[in-house]
Amino acid sequence: MESQSDSAYLNCSNARATLLKLYNLDTPGSLDDAVDRLVEWVQKQEHFTKKDLPREFLEKSLLLAKNGSLEVTKKKIEKLLTVRTLLPYLFGRYNVKKDLYVKNIIHVPLPRLTSDFYRLYLLKMTEGNLTTDDLIKSYRRGVYMTEYGVKHDYFAGLIFIYDFRQANVLDLIAKFSMTNPRLYLTLIEAYGARVKAIHVVMKNATFAEAIMSVMKQILSDKLLKRAQIHKNIESVYNYVPRDLLPVDYGGKEKSLLELNEYWMDTLSTEEHINYVDSMNEAKTDESRRIGDTFNTEHLGMPGTFRSFVVD
Structure with a gap:
């Protein structure tokens, strides 16, 4: 489904179809199958605080990943949810x-x-x-x-x-x-x-x-x-x-x-503020993470962001 935003300000006509074809996700059922796999993976992540991530979000994450790779997509989702946890002062409710x-x-x-x-x-x-x-x-x-x-x-x-x-x-x-x-x-x-x-x-x-x-x-x-x-x-x-x-x-x-x-x-x-609010609920509970190498391997400089103080 293409964007419903004002095309005079954000036009992405034909982009979705082109990306699906580029990543071999344009055959019947292939995209749904890939998103289903991501849904199943999310459900198994005990340290994720939100398990009902929108399918639309999972699809977009997949299409932004290199070559539409499921493994790359998982790492990107993991990184985003972790960043929301480590940098909470960037992810509030704002007008x-x-x-x-x-x-x-x-x-x-x-x-x-x-x-x-x-x-x-x-x-x-x-x-x-x-x-x-x-x-x-x-x-x-x-x-x-x-x-x-x-x-x-x-x-x-x-x-x-x-x-x-x-x-x-x-x-x-x-x-x-x-x-x-x-x-x-x-x-x-x-x-x-x-x-x-x-x-x-x-x-x-x-x-x-x-x-x-x-x-x-x-x-x-x-x-x-x-x-x-x-x-x-x-x-x-x-x-x-x-x-x-x-x-x-x-x-x-x-x-x-x-x-x-x-x-x-x-x-x-108000619609967009509420949407961002709902997505900000998707974070990680670091106490439930299996292993502790992700922050170092994928975010770099462990602990550095935690200590930053906004003036």
């Missing part, structure tokens, strides 16, 4: 418009997919200094946006565009480091999205080395090779279809401010 507004950070998915079904995600940072609380609010909004995508969107992976042309880069780096550099990537990995490319746009080349230094702290070698720094938005056109960008970025989509206003309203509906 995005009232509770998570940060005036100088805008981040939205762009409406149309690339020809190979990747979703573009644009983050713009404007002038002004940040607090660590601003970044945590941004992460929380990211959780709400991602949960919406899990419910309504279909895509093969993500392409990130970070517009830092107006940002106070040194202040950003300082505050980002204070929130634990791997926190942002951990959230992305927890939801299982494949990252095809990362494009960072910044005017001042002097700070490029500093940005790369931070990226080396949080990205794997594989992802680091997919990251590029650009001096202007025109350079990004060589890698991303220009028409898919907002009109104020030289593209043909709605302006970034219009997209942001739509998503602030959409993510703040």
Whole structure:
């Protein structure tokens, strides 16, 4: 079943059918069989606090896994539920418009997919200094946006565009480091999205080395090779279809401010808040986990996130 969201703001037409075919899940009964296996596996996990995970969520997790692998899907579900337990301050009940507004950070998915079904995600940072609380609010909004995508969107992976042309880069780096550099990537990995490319746009080349230094702290070698720094938005056109960008970025989509206003309203509906609430119940009871190697093997830096304090 394709997304029921407003296609003018989140169009994933034909993506589901294409992904099912790509992963050999398009034959009659094959998808239901795979999801049934995941349902059976979830029921056997004594440390999961919620056993009635929606089939839609299990299907999306499967389609985001490499090659539609059941084993990879299980690890991704395990990671997400564990992250909710280890980082509870990111998974609360919020009205995005009232509770998570940060005036100088805008981040939205762009409406149309690339020809190979990747979703573009644009983050713009404007002038002004940040607090660590601003970044945590941004992460929380990211959780709400991602949960919406899990419910309504279909895509093969993500392409990130970070517009830092107006940002106070040194202040950003300082505050980002204070929130634990791997926190942002951990959230992305927890939801299982494949990252095809990362494009960072910044005017001042002097700070490029500093940005790369931070990226080396949080990205794997594989992802680091997919990251590029650009001096202007025109350079990004060589890698991303220009028409898919907002009109104020030289593209043909709605302006970034219009997209942001739509998503602030959409993510703040009572329906979506309640949905996120229900999904946040899916966590782990670490006292019931068999073995204690998962956090170290799959999350890294055991215990580090527990000690972080939000200002």
